[in-house]
Amino acid sequence: MRSPDLARAVDLPRSFTSWVLAHGLQRSLIQRGARKGDLISRMVMDVGLRLDPFPAYEELRGRGPISANDLISASVDHAVCNEVLRSDAFGTAGGQGELPRPLQWLHHKVIDPDALGPVDPPSMLAVDPPLHTRYRKQVARAFTARKVGRMGDRVTDVAGHLLDELAGVEDFDLIERYASQLPVTVIADLLGVPEQDRDRLLALGNEAAVTLDPGLSWRQFRRAEDALREMHTWFRGHVERISANPGDDLISQLTLLEGEDRLDPVELHQVGLLVLAAGFETTVNLIGNAVAMLDGHPDQLRWLQENPDGWGNAVDEVLRHQSPVQLTLRIALRETEVAGKRFLPGHGILLYLGGANRDPAVFTDPGAFDVTRPNADQHLAFSAGVHFCLGASLARLETAVALRTLYERHPGLHVAGRPERRETRVLRGFERLPVRTTARVAA
């Protein structure tokens, strides 16, 4: 058997080809566009924009509902994003739709099945119906409103337990000790993941999360690939353990499927790993973004503490104003027209969910943060159409419980220190959010 280091070295040419096709070509074209001042290229590439993408969204909005460069279209328009996401004329086209067909074929040949990421087929996020319908049907059973509703008590217990562990600790990193721990514990329960594996999975998920971003550098790609490989190896062992001793978790249910419902091992990996990673890599951002926003709006926090029924709407307002997933991509599957623009098959459109959620045609004074906004839930933060987030009600529940419990226990909790944003561009959240539990001392 080859050592892991030798295997990594032998696989280098394959890995490099995979990077060139998935990111490298795109990266050099986008970089060239960005150097020429093209707005869409800048929005994809400029690392500064991950700190504050909103002025660029407004610049794009000023140019009309859909803008385009030589390569791709882009929109921050709520009606356009909603229409494209719901249209069967657009799909994810295997995540590689923007490559010419021969290169797509080559990419499928060279991609390492043990390092497939969340947007590589057959991940649910990267396949279109009817294959998508087949996977989604199996997983959706675990996320019915009734099942999620029953998880409320468990989520409250987890939040309480995490805060118990922090008893007497005045200063801590909210992301590390609370916002990441709560969702990982809940999703790990759902997927039968042993407690001792959770922190390692969190670290790996964090490293692999950049694979959602377009145009990765070779170094970023290699690092993420290593993390994905380790996750796949872990998952293989997890499936073996579970198959030997099935429980009532989702992975056990998926391994027990029979007949035409049965998932092959690659499908099982991609479906299982996506639910696992989506379960903890997104909600952490929502909880962190919420605490940061409420810190900047203490009057609204006070109002919520006096009106706890408002937490649900507050969560939607954070989803709208600080969308944890800022961007997704769709490819035209056939010739079609949206907002007067003709799309030929294979043409892609970047859908800025975070920009659509600030569309003044839908939201009054969209830049203002207002936890009582009556139509906050009209956001597209969970996407729309067939890929609408499967974990939306779980994420809403987890976040409302996390925030209510946190501020009940520590009414004076505030940000104390310099927050650090994550380096990801599709995911918007914090890497570090230092907080202090005692009340802020007036200056």
Ligand code: HEM
């Ligand atoms: C704040 C938290 C979350 C946000 C903002 C979020 C956002 C999204 C978005 C935008 C998509 C669709 C992307 C697209 O259309 O291209 C999506 C899909 C998905 N999400 Fe979430 N998500 C969150 C939490 C969760 C949780 C907690 C789970 C699982 C427990 C989950 C599981 C999934 C799955 C499985 C899909 C793929 C659905 C499909 O392709 O049919 N998400 N999510």
